Amino acid sequence: MLPVDDAHPCGAAVGDAPFPLCPAHVALVAEWSSTEWGSQDLLPEACRACGSRLGVRYPSGWICAACEWRVGDVLDDGLPPPRVDVVYYLRFRDRIKIGTTANPRQRLGRIRHDELLAFERGDRLIEHRRHEQFADLRRGRSEWFTAADELEAHVRGLSAGVVDPWSLYARWLGEAAALRG
Template identity: 65%
Template sequence: MSDPHCLVSDCPASAARDAPVALCTWHLAASVDWAASAEGVTDLLPSPCIVCGSRLGVRWPSGWLCAVCEWRHGDPVDHELPPPRVDVVYYLRYEDRIKIGTTAHPRRRLAAIWHDEVLAFEPGDRLVERRRHAQFAGERLGRSEWFHRSAALDIHVAAVAAGVDDPWARYARWTSEALARRG
């Protein structure tokens, strides 16, 4: 028995017997390329991410992922459980000073502190915060959590930020990862 002909009109080639669709090798490859062109594409989510509120998502064959926190679109969050605790060390700039502090609730905490810019978040708790205070003790303003800007402090903050333009996106991802680990 001979192989069936390719279903594409005017194609003289034969389709492979084990092909899922009666297409020749060339048309199968063209179909795969076309289908793959929609994978990994950033676009608007069907609805905002329930974890971080972002509207941007990445489309994959298995479904949408939030482009910010990578939560799988459509996966429920168990609202009976408390939100996961994600401790961060934050770096805030106000004029020529930088505050190094820590919190498990950055939106609430930072809303209470006068600042010009959120520079970076670093995963960590009071222990990491104390290490940073000791590391930059020479720049510390009295006994506060505020520090004079210096080349060393600027370099450290840039390394912590690691090219991330929006620290809140990084925090949203950490929260999403903590939710995913929890199940």
């Protein structure tokens, strides 16, 4: 336990804490931690850059947990939304579609699929490279491929550590908006 004054201990330790701290010192450590590293919470309003509702609160203000846009910073409404080209991977039954778009919500809304597997940042050049890479799995001249081990391993690599592909896309949008000022 930490001394309060004259080297006397401050009081009883809290439960099974990894360090013997009294409730008062636990509160001080928690306050210091949230000041130093922030505390995750719902944003007061959706992020203007990416639309996420999850944020990190610091004493100086909020930032979006998805794209790190500072809440309250004004987006230049005179500029068009940032463009982020992505290669998408969709599953429908036993096949995977590899396509590209700059507007994935609109594009994926038009394609029948069971699951969005992953996004990869890139344009038609990256899409073309993936089509060549998995050419032996291609179904005719379409953008659909047989869901074989090789392709599924590639998709797993893209989605490693990504719980939701949409959050990754939101982060890319926020980064693009921040880079243009």
